[in-house]
Amino acid sequence: ARRWAASWASPPRHRPPLWASTRRPWLPTKVSGAGYRPAPPQDDPDPQRGLAASKPLLYLAEEQRRLLENRPDQPQNPKVLRIAIIGAPNAGKSTLSNRLLGRKVFPVSKKVHTTRCKAWGVITHENTQLIILDTPGLTNPLKAKRHNLDEAMLTDPWDSMKHADLVLVLVDVSDHWTRNSLSKEVLKCLSQFPHTPSVLVLNKVDILKKKFLLLEIVADLTEGVVNGKKLEVKSAFKQDSSSSAKSPLQITQPSPPQGKVPRSPCGQEKNQAQEGSALDRSSVVGGAGTGEAQGPKYYGPEDLKDMKGWPHFQEIFMLAALHGEEVDTLKRYLLMQAKPGPWEFHSDVLTNQSPQEICDNIIREKVLEYLPLEVPYGVTQVTDIWEEGECGELLIVQSLLVPRESHKRMLIGRGGKVISRIAQEAGQDLMNAFLCDVRLKLKVEVKG
Template sequence: MSEALPTSDFRAGFVAVIGKPNVGKSTLINYFVGRKVSIVSPRPQTTRRRILGIVNLPNAQIVFVDTPGIHKPKYKLGEQMVEAALGSLPDADLILFVCDVSRLPSDEDKQIAEILQKEARVPIILVLNKMDRLLPDKVKPHTEAYWQLVPHHADWMMTNAVKGHNCDKLLEIILKHLPSNLPFFPPDQVTDQPARLFAAEIIREKVLLHTYQEVPYGIGVAIERWEERPNGVLAITATIYVERESHKGIVIGEGGKMLKKIGQRAREELELWLGRRIYLELWVKVRERWRDQPAFFQQLES
């Protein structure tokens, strides 16, 4: 039996998720998709490139565009990240401006609001995330501050993306603003990320989660080998790049214990995500100031 075609009332569109670093953009998208398509960590600027998270519903397909946090870049990698975030605006059918409502608007929030006022040609939904951290006496002043920051917003919702609070209501708002369209992707596709790149991201996430208090942002991961073995095991060899010799020692740990923990956590998640047995081998190398070397960090994404 052939698959039924979408009806004329089917809605589909691209939703750009914009905001400063560490406000919960990736967490929100992962919640909607129902599985991890974008890594998360307590470290700002975890997301480095544009990632699609695709939500398939009976009468709609929402293509969320997870973007790097907009910030003042210090390296060429940061410049590319901001360009990727702003580059998602022209093709968007809707924009979610995600903010941390537990805090008053920062200079970065104000900068993003100014950019949206100039560049946005589609409706903007104001998402006031981290409502669980908002003190009762701060609800009115904080929400009003964000309303004034984006007075032209089409709608708004307060959310807790970690717990999913009000996310269903936000989804209803999003659907209301999507145009009538045929789906852009097959109904079983949840992301546009190749498996190799996702594996590199998962490894980087585990490094950030286990060393974020000691190692700064200069973590890159390159997949060196991706080999299908006759016994069905997928063998992956990856190199973790750091910018200083001292950071290499932290990632490896005493007697290799930290690297072993990172590898174990990454392997466990990759096996769940890919649904197969994984053999994972990790190496750590120093490459000074790699974030200022465009040819190198573009190579990491190939």
Template sequence: MSKSEQNQAELDALLSNLNNRADLSQTKKCGLVAIVGRPNVGKSTLMNHILEQKISITSKKPQTTRHRILGIHTEANEQVIYVDTPGLHKEEKRAINKLMNRAASSALGDVEVVLFVIEAMKWYEDDEMVLSKIKRSKKPVMLLVNKVDEIKDKETLMPFLQKIAALHDFAEIIPISAEKGTNIEPIKEKVRDYLPENPFFFSEDDVTDRSSRFMAAEIVREKLMRFLGEELPYSVTVEIEQFKWDEKIWRINALILVEREGQKKMVIGAKGEKLKIIGRDARQDMERLLEEKVYLELWVKVKSGWADDERALRSLGYSED
């Protein structure tokens, strides 16, 4: 082989190597990750921190999340689709509870890995029930032990972790604080290991599968939960009747459904003050979401038995999907 031919062969090999590297860098990975646990362990707060923006509503009241919501995180050639689920619980008497449980359970079907969220130093019957469902799915499980920042005696944490670790062959056990954002990056790093080669399921700009109309209803429901707290029954929901762009402002009409007249008075408050505060804070959040001015009108209506009527629930957007 002449010198020029040798040089050409080396150049061809170099170009081939560079092209192979380029192909590898362009290979896309994409997969679903379920976030599951009993009610009120911090699943929605965790997803919001992972995505670095608010997608799921939060409150101190259990079962704040009622729908399965996707949070989409795209970085370089990887897209992770986090599935925030309603809290799994044993009580299934009402139709709404049954649908919420089905929505959470069905999320385990197509995911690559499960993030099982529990509270530090607490293990209840509902946690055991959630773990049994996860085991049946045969998916790899990362155990996320939340609220470690609230433990006063840190020496008690290790025996607790050892006790829980004996219950299942967890892929990872990570102590976290979803509220403070502690140990969020290790979760994101470990999740990447489970992503298969796939084209992206969503646009790189998407952050959720839910519409702005849906998010507006969730914002109102969050304010109801936060301002009424323990006074508020679970049998309250929000339906957006109008979501309309009118030249320079969004015009949104939201209907708050309750089951009894006494609940209606509770939501409205003396001289309408409670409803006014709820509306003000909801409007401000909607303006941040939509990045435009919002004119919001809230109405409260009594609809007896809606939480027990599966047909009514489906018409209001509740489903097991």
């Protein structure tokens, strides 16, 4: 027996992106490319729906293949930066990638291991191209076996580090179990590539009620050192456990000697950011040291046993990726770090993923969201129909194969409510991605 659910989505009204950078007077009024709309109301189940649609993703595989094979339209004096984003599962890596891109390109859910393989997103602004390497969360073989994960889930983050010019290490500060130390997998990854510049990004700071805890978190995760200089942390508020979200924080470093300019191109902006900044709208808080930083030393397995943090971060950023808070600050910093070099993609490319991969990711995101425990990790997706309709709409029929009859009942839901909701929400996201009418049908079957 089969159960069907269908969804029909209409194209959105195209609106120009709105910008939210006016809160920071030291920032330009625009950053680049596709922006993001102001954060939606807190009760919106998917705040990433606020991402602005600049240009559609191609929904025909042949067109996407030709675009990827197209020679890059090199500008004068091109610059490029490859950015690997690593961190523990569910730290918000794909959410941050989507915000930087200004488009929902990568799957996002509250469950771990939503991202199943390495994927690239491309930001092109003027003569600069940023290539974002979105990777699965760093995990170990035991956890990979428990969640029925492919071997690529273990190797992709390491492969991304090999190609990266800069690495963002994302930490979820709302998780009180893990926020004061980097995972052993992250430390191993950093220690294997010690000369790749790394930046610490503290995510979900809007959820952290006691902002003074960020002092402790920063000290632990950096081992008290940023850009080769010891951090001098000064609190501008009383150490009161009831401190509100608007309590200011200052993280300072020794003043540079006369005649010396801080190495970082953002030094002046960071100094302004540190003065009286409120952490509910967090900004760059660490960074420019005095003089040249010493190169990272080699760390062996014995050294990593006692390490909680990484003392070679060049910068620290604090943000809330889900609602876009301070993502523009990070994006501007990344654009400034780009080095002279040829572009790797045509300026029209947004991602290296095929249309079918984007579709699979979107549907899997909804399956992860609505099925309990380990059940969604056993669902296999098979696309039966993918074609363009007579009126230009995209017709998709996909089978969701589950190992047990009980899982089938869970996926269908009482009265077909669960599968219908998955089809409706996935269809809406597909429409937002491809900017065309989408007719999506899902059917649930037990694996034969």
